[in-house]
Amino acid sequence: MLTLFVLYILWISALSQEDNTRKDSMRICQCDTCQTGTCVIDILNNNTRCFVKFSLDDDNKQYTYRSCTNQAILACNSQMTDRPFKVQCCSENYCNSDDKIPDDHVILSEMQSKSIDDKITFETADDFDNKGTYLDNNSSTAEDELGLIYILVGSVTVLFAISLLLVLVYKRCNYPQPHKDYTLTPHTDYPFTGVKGAPFPPQQPDLSSSFGSGSGYNSERRMNQRTIARQITLIETIGKGRFGEVHRGSFRGDNVAVKIFASHDEKSWSREMDIYRTALMRNENILGFIAADNKDRGNWTELWLITEYHELGSLYDFLSQNTLNNYDMLIFALSIANGLTFLHSEIRGTSGTLNANGNNYHCTSGYKPAIAHRDVKSKNILVKSNMECCINDLGLAVRHDSKNDEVERPPDHRVGTKRYMAPEVLDDTLNPRSFDSYRKADIYSFGLVLWEIASRTVNASAPIVDEYRQPYHEYVAPDPSVEEMRKVVVVDRCRPAISRHWNNDGYLRLMEKLVQECWYHDPGARLAALRVKKSLVAFRDSLNNEVKV
Known part of the structure; x- marks a missing residue:
């Protein structure tokens, strides 16, 4: 122009x-x-x-x-x-x-x-x-x-x-309409590493119909003209949610996770894809995005999001079947805090070259706005094979325009999982024009996740712990309403019970203090994600020093 x-x-x-x-x-x-x-x-x-x-x-x-x-x-x-x-x-x-x-x-x-x-x-x-x-x-x-x-x-x-x-x-x-033949939209800021450790080379979509991120790669790196959906074999269903289903699939010998939306839920698919395609949206504690595509089933069209696959499943599933030691507890908590800090932070990137397995990949400069998740819970956190965690399900996330101090106005700011909703969300006092309001609500939800992790941690002072329970299980039914949660959280100002054995262990006492500083009723009193991360780093380093001694 x-x-x-x-x-x-x-x-x-x-x-x-x-x-x-x-x-x-x-x-x-x-x-x-x-x-x-x-x-x-x-x-x-x-x-x-x-x-x-x-x-x-x-x-x-x-x-x-x-x-x-x-x-x-x-x-x-x-x-x-x-x-x-x-x-x-x-x-x-x-x-x-x-x-x-x-x-x-x-x-x-x-x-x-x-x-x-x-x-x-x-x-x-x-x-x-x-x-x-x-x-x-x-x-x-x-x-x-x-x-x-x-x-x-x-x-x-x-x-x-x-x-x-x-x-x-x-x-x-x-975004194009769902009945069109979409072409692969790979995320090319960073090469995808599958379970076998071999990165998928960055690939450029057909620019005549694509809407994915990344461009400028050599012609030999262009993908096959078939769409990626036709190259994936679905193996088993591993989860269901408000959007649809999640399947384990096989792509070029590696396992991938395929999140399938129905065609009538195109807005949710488009929204989550758009967030994943944000520039510089790569972090080891954010679920790795690979591509978006569609699959024609004759009478309907499936909308696919293809991401990395983690066989240990969600944090909710893992805690339901396993207990943790102090070190695992800190690594779980720290990795989630790291991912949340990354989301909440604004990042201005620079150009450079990334070397992966002997191959150089050009990393373009860009700008990542601050992002609030708005649905932090144990079911939206995955456990990786290295025992770190990564945050997924960004379909409700909002971005912050720092230049104009504006928030992407969602159609409804009272969203998320009712059990994890912050007090200001439950009583509808959250300021939708303030991005920090959304960050503080995330921190409240994160405090509940930290409580879940600590509640399943065993040590010398507590060799046996109770079976896994969701937050507020003692106050509300398995599927509570907003009014039920508002009464418990806002009116009665209750919080999940903390076991007495936490006081017998130094790290659980530190975790208790951190949890309470995250779920304060007053949003302004809650810690920032970065502050939580730094505290957990100090806990981990202290534990490492004890082990060395």
């Missing part, structure tokens, strides 16, 4: 310069037959001149005629023989006026004294008038109007081209 604008300015400048040159080369001549009494010539054209014609009629009476001609080469150099007359040509303003030509009698005397062969004549006295073209001032006006028309037409053309470009950009930035 900028190139078109620059070319347009240069074109207008060239026209203006040409118009100025034309004006500088114009000369005004006296014209006996023009309505304005003058005519115009262009001295850049060697065939246009002012002239004055001296003639004798049949009775030897003299007359003078002044005008312009566009046949100067013929008119000013003629050697014809018949009725005598003489032509004088010139190219200055009013050079053929009465005060700038010789006396008529002198001219006629010269004509009569010369021989017939030397007279400067046309074949007849009228031929010169017929062969000359007399231009009056109206012709200059017409040319100016024509130039104006050229400028207007050019301006309209450029504006049309810019408008067309804007429409194409708008269409490219908006």
Whole structure:
């Protein structure tokens, strides 16, 4: 668009310069037959001149005629023989006026004294008038109007081209309808590493129909023209939720997770894909996004999100079947805090090169806005094989525009899992225009997750712990309503019970303090994610030092 604008300015400048040159080369001549009494010539054209014609009629009476001609080469150099007359040509303003030509009698005397062969004549006295073209001032006006028309037409053309470009950009930035044949939209900020540790090389989608992130890779890295959905074999269903189902699938020998949305839930699919495709959206404690695609099932269309697969499942499933030691507790908590800190932080990136398994991948610079999750809970956190955790399910997340201090306004700010809703969400006092309000609500939910982790931690002082329970299990039913949760959390200001054995262990006591500072009723009193992360780093380092001793 900028190139078109620059070319347009240069074109207008060239026209203006040409118009100025034309004006500088114009000369005004006296014209006996023009309505304005003058005519115009262009001295850049060697065939246009002012002239004055001296003639004798049949009775030897003299007359003078002044005008312009566009046949100067013929008119000013003629050697014809018949009725005598003489032509004088010139190219200055009013050079053929009465005060700038010789006396008529002198001219006629010269004509009569010369021989017939030397007279400067046309074949007849009228031929010169017929062969000359007399231009009056109206012709200059017409040319100016024509130039104006050229400028207007050019301006309209450029504006049309810019408008067309804007429409194409708008269409490219908006998501296509679900019944179209979507092309793979891989995330290429960072290579995907499967279970076997071999990264998928960054691949560029077909730009004619794609809407994924990443571009500029060499042609040999372009993927197969088949969509990724056709290359994945679904193996088993591993979960269900409000959106649809999650399947384990196989892609090029590696396990992947396939989150399948129904076509009528396209907005949720588009929203989560859009968040994952945010620039620099790569962190070891955020679920790795691979691609988005669709699968035609005949009478309906499935919308797919393909992500990394973690066989240990969600934190909820893991805690339901396993207990933790102090070190596992801190690693779980720290990795979640790290992912939440990453989401809540604004990041301005730089360009560089990433080396993975001997291959260099170009990492483009970008900007990641701060993001609030809005549905932090143990079911939306996965346990990785290295016993760290990663946050997933970003379908309800909102981004913050720090430049204008604006939040992407969600259609409803009272969303999430009711059991994990913060007090200000339950009583509908959260300020939807303040991004920090959403961050504080995330921290409250994170405090409940920390309570779940600590409740399943065994140590020397507590070798046996109770079976896994969800937060507030002692107060509400398995599927509580908003009003039930509001009464417990807001009116009664209850919190999940903390076991007495926590007081017998130093790290559980530290965790208890951290949990309480996260689930304060007053949002302003809650810790920031970064503060929680730093506290957990200190706990971990202290534990490591004890082990070394």
